[in-house]
Amino acid sequence: MITIEDGSQRLQQLIAGWRYPEPYDFYDGDPEPVLNPERFFEARDEQGDTIGFYYFEPKPPNLDYGLGLRPDLTGQGRGLEFFRAGLEFAHERYRPERVFLHVAAFNERARRVYERAGFRVVSAHVRSFEGFGAVPFVTMIERISVRQLEPADVAAVDRRLPLSRLREPFEDSSTYLIAWDGDQPVGHAHIAWSGTHMALPEIQDVFVLPAERRRRIASELTRAAEAEARSRGWDRISLSVSQTDNPDASRLYEQLGYVDAGLERVRVSGEILIRGRPFYVDDTLVYLTKSL
Numbered sequence: 001m002i003t004i005e006d007g008s009q010r011l012q013q014l015i016a017g018w019r020y021p022e023p024y025d026f027y028d029g030d031p032e033p034v035l036n037p038e039r040f041f042e043a044r045d046e047q048g049d050t051i052g053f054y055y056f057e058p059k060p061p062n063l064d065y066g067l068g069l070r071p072d073l074t075g076q077g078r079g080l081e082f083f084r085a086g087l088e089f090a091h092e093r094y095r096p097e098r099v100f101l102h103v104a105a106f107n108e109r110a111r112r113v114y115e116r117a118g119f120r121v122v123s124a125h126v127r128s129f130e131g132f133g134a135v136p137f138v139t140m141i142e143r144i145s146v147r148q149l150e151p152a153d154v155a156a157v158d159r160r161l162p163l164s165r166l167r168e169p170f171e172d173s174s175t176y177l178i179a180w181d182g183d184q185p186v187g188h189a190h191i192a193w194s195g196t197h198m199a200l201p202e203i204q205d206v207f208v209l210p211a212e213r214r215r216r217i218a219s220e221l222t223r224a225a226e227a228e229a230r231s232r233g234w235d236r237i238s239l240s241v242s243q244t245d246n247p248d249a250s251r252l253y254e255q256l257g258y259v260d261a262g263l264e265r266v267r268v269s270g271e272i273l274i275r276g277r278p279f280y281v282d283d284t285l286v287y288l289t290k291s292l
């Protein structure tokens with residue numbers, strides 16, 4: 001467990017004394033007072049020892065995120081947990097649309113951690129530092145993140161997305177996965193865990209906001225559903241798609257490795273109720289499946 005609190009003068013003094021082995025001496029503490037001490041936060045472990053700092057610079061609606069693990073704790077595989085703790089704190093406190101990282105290009109160790117946490121390089125630039133000269137940097141931003149729908153998020157998600165399969169109170173027999181772009185919900189997928197056509201977990205109600213399509217969001221949602229099914233011990237998953245009327249979705253699932261389950265086509269015709277409202281449907285569904 002990492003706890004995070006506002007930075008103090010004492011934190012600045014600690015950081016000023018930190019020395020990293022080459023080539024990371026670029027990050028050595030500086031005895032000069034920092035310009036914006038209020039942007040620094042202190043991370044402590046269970047024993048209360050300072051294990052690093054976080055730096056958050058709001059650039060509305062976004063946020064720049066920087067961090068430093070105490071030098072003697074680097075190179076021990078602790079980076080990802082440290083990074084994620086700061087990221088979670090940043091999301092809760094600042095609610096940014098997007099989180100940006102600016103990383104020295106040579107720092108592949110840090111870049112690997114950020115990539116594992118779902119960040120991608122989007123651009124490159126050069127910064128000048130006294131004593132180091134021109135240093136190439138890359139900017140990384142958080143890719144779409146997929147999380148299970150929580151009761152507290154229903155109102156915000158419901159304003160933007162159909163949530164056609166929503167049932168309240170939540171039931172254990174299903175899960176809604178929401179794709180977030182920063183703090184904006186941009187897509188969803190529902191997983192039914194029981195009572196399904198193929199007696200397998202079934203992905204339903206895959207939907208991405210029209211303006212956000214072709215950004216791999218549906219692919220991310222489907223992969224997240226597969227990962228959740230796998231973690232619950234399933235080795236196969238299913239879904240259905242219109243036989244002729246939804247070529248985009250058919251292509252999506254084909255690209256993700258779904259194959260025809262070989263079952264009889266299912267005709268759905270007539271009025272159905274979606275969250276209490278009647279809709280007329282006339283479609284023929286093909287069931288697809290994928291081994292996990």
Ligand SMILES: CC(C)(COP(=O)(O)OP(=O)(O)OC[C@H]1O[C@@H](n2cnc3c(N)ncnc32)[C@H](O)[C@@H]1OP(=O)(O)O)[C@@H](O)C(=O)NCCC(=O)NCCS
Nearest residue numbers: 206207208213214215216217218219241248249251252255
């Ligand atoms: C179908 C849907 C979920 C796809 O969402 P998406 O986020 O745009 O999908 P992705 O970006 O992950 O697409 C992955 C692949 O699917 C295929 N695909 C998706 N949309 C496509 C389109 N408009 N034209 C052609 N291929 C398309 C492509 O193979 C694409 O890969 P590519 O971009 O490398 O070519 C979205 O269009 C949607 O919400 N439609 C309305 C609801 C719906 O039909 N749901 C599916 C019910 S079964």
